[in-house]
Amino acid sequence: MFTVTNEWNKGQTLMVGLFDEKEKKREVFRKIESLFGVDLRTYMETDDLSSHKNHIEKVLIPKNEGLVRIYFLGLGSSQNLGENNYRKMIGRLFKKIDSDHVLSTAILLESFTPDHWSKERCSLLIAEAMLTSTYRLPTFKTGKQTDVEDRELTIWTEEDSIIIHKSLEKGRALADGVNTARYLTHLPANVLTASEMAEFATTMAEDYDFELDVLGKEDMEELGMGALLAVNQGSVEPPKMIVLKYQGMEEWKDITALVGKGITYDTGGYSIKTKTGMLGMKGDMGGAAAVLGAMETIGQMKPKKNVIAVIPSTDNMISGNAFKPDDVITSMSGKTIEVLNTDAEGRLALADGVTYAQSKGADRIIDVATLTGGVVTALGSWMTGAMTNNEDFYKEIENVGKSVGEPIWLLPYNEDYKAQVRKSDIADLNNSPTRKAHAVMGGAFVGAFVEEVPWVHLDIAGTSVVEGAHDLGPKGPTGVMAKTLSGYIIS
Numbered sequence: 001m002f003t004v005t006n007e008w009n010k011g012q013t014l015m016v017g018l019f020d021e022k023e024k025k026r027e028v029f030r031k032i033e034s035l036f037g038v039d040l041r042t043y044m045e046t047d048d049l050s051s052h053k054n055h056i057e058k059v060l061i062p063k064n065e066g067l068v069r070i071y072f073l074g075l076g077s078s079q080n081l082g083e084n085n086y087r088k089m090i091g092r093l094f095k096k097i098d099s100d101h102v103l104s105t106a107i108l109l110e111s112f113t114p115d116h117w118s119k120e121r122c123s124l125l126i127a128e129a130m131l132t133s134t135y136r137l138p139t140f141k142t143g144k145q146t147d148v149e150d151r152e153l154t155i156w157t158e159e160d161s162i163i164i165h166k167s168l169e170k171g172r173a174l175a176d177g178v179n180t181a182r183y184l185t186h187l188p189a190n191v192l193t194a195s196e197m198a199e200f201a202t203t204m205a206e207d208y209d210f211e212l213d214v215l216g217k218e219d220m221e222e223l224g225m226g227a228l229l230a231v232n233q234g235s236v237e238p239p240k241m242i243v244l245k246y247q248g249m250e251e252w253k254d255i256t257a258l259v260g261k262g263i264t265y266d267t268g269g270y271s272i273k274t275k276t277g278m279l280g281m282k283g284d285m286g287g288a289a290a291v292l293g294a295m296e297t298i299g300q301m302k303p304k305k306n307v308i309a310v311i312p313s314t315d316n317m318i319s320g321n322a323f324k325p326d327d328v329i330t331s332m333s334g335k336t337i338e339v340l341n342t343d344a345e346g347r348l349a350l351a352d353g354v355t356y357a358q359s360k361g362a363d364r365i366i367d368v369a370t371l372t373g374g375v376v377t378a379l380g381s382w383m384t385g386a387m388t389n390n391e392d393f394y395k396e397i398e399n400v401g402k403s404v405g406e407p408i409w410l411l412p413y414n415e416d417y418k419a420q421v422r423k424s425d426i427a428d429l430n431n432s433p434t435r436k437a438h439a440v441m442g443g444a445f446v447g448a449f450v451e452e453v454p455w456v457h458l459d460i461a462g463t464s465v466v467e468g469a470h471d472l473g474p475k476g477p478t479g480v481m482a483k484t485l486s487g488y489i490i491s
């Protein structure tokens with residue numbers, strides 16, 4: 001997929017970046033001029049080969065052997081460019097080239113390297129942007145092939161090829177994680193059942209040598225996972241608690257738990273959703289998808305860290321057996337829960353997930369979930385909502401999110417909010433206090449199962465799916481938080 005070379009290979013389509021800075025532009029033009037025997041001097045003055053952000057210009061240069069295609073991409077000023085903008089501009093370029101059905105491209109790395117950035121960093125971002133922006137979701141349309149042919153990218157640079165290769169592979173590992181999360185989120189619930197998700201995790205465990213544990217219904221009964229079991233009660237599909245262990249350190253200590261909500265379909269249960277509210281609820285395992293995506297990246301990068309991934313998975317259905325509002329259930333922690341709303345099912349599944357992670361020695365916990373409509377109202381599709389019991393731990397995650405292009409916003413979490421989830425005449429907790437601050441209530445409920453360890457809760461109900469295609473991906477699942485989770489582990 002990647003080739004690194006310091007020589008121009010004539011068969012390829014070439015990508016050239018243009019920054020506003022005159023010196024940089026001149027240098028790039030000189031290189032093109034000497035290589036293809038053309039005169040670009042006039043372009044220095046006109047705006048036709050513009051360095052304006054996002055300006056894409058395709059230029060055809062006839063050469064003895066045929067035609068050389070060059071895509072010039074305006075990158076704006078090299079001085080105040082951020083990595084998120086950089087990713088997006090490059091993503092847009094690859095999408096454009098993709099729509100021209102070009103699969104084999106070369107990129108002049110020096111022309112894409114802003115002042116004070118390393119070529120290593122740039123090549124990582126380029127690989128990541130290429131693979132996320134051009135990713136295609138599978139369809140079930142008959143007679144259509146969804147597998148795309150392999151893309152070839154040649155990095156044309158004077159830099160040491162081994163170093164650049166490594167960076168490209170890191171970019172690929174990150175993109176693979178995002179795309180895996182997208183893929184899983186996209187699959188319909190009749191295809192991706194809890195058992196199928198467990199199968200997927202099994203394959204991943206084989207590929208990357210993870211330790212795997214899939215708890216079935218009987219294991220859950222033995223462990224007293226009454227919260228997850230309650231959600232599953234109305235389903236004909238068996239529940240699964242999927243557990244992956246990655247040991248990158250000599251000793252099994254200092255363990256980070258990644259807990260992902262794996263509700264493969266959320267009808268709301270007896271507190272049933274409306275027909276439009278239900279549509280799209282195949283994506284209610286977006287948290288699980290992010291965790292599995294992160295594990296994919298971790299499996300490829302093999303950091304010296306210890307990680308346990310915990311995915312409580314089931315669908316939330318109705319039937320004569322289903323759990324009901326007013327039921328009182330007992331979670332794995334021993335805490336009892338008054339069910340006020342069967343549609344607040346994610347927090348029930350997560351409660352047992354978080355308790356299980358702690359029983360396995362988790363030293364810190366990050367949970368990820370498409371948990372509440374409240375967070376969609378509050379933050380829309382632009383930021384993931386968070387809660388924490390530890391500001392320092394949260395700051396670390398927030399910073400990783402910022403650097404990978406997945407912004408996170410902290411919601412409040414104090415005694416007033418904690419008190420709301422404890423309000424019940426009949427049990428220790430209730431699963432749905434009021435409509436007030438219900439994004440916070442969801443997190444606060446999960447927080448009630450976290451003992452002494454640092455914990456960050458990430459509510460991706462608004463960010464895991466988007467309504468339209470964007471520079472770095474298709475319409476639909478975004479794979480959000482896969483990079484933040486793996487980034488936290490790797491950094």
Ligand code: BES
Binds near residue numbers: 346461
């Ligand atoms: N899976 C939903 C949350 C959701 C809503 C995800 C919209 C993606 C888009 C969750 O299980 C749910 O139903 N939450 C309820 C909670 C309420 C009953 C307290 C909600 O947000 O309305």
Ligand code: MN
Binds near residue numbers: 268343346
């Ligand atoms: Mn629900």
Ligand code: ZN
Binds near residue numbers: 266343345346370371
């Ligand atoms: Zn749900």
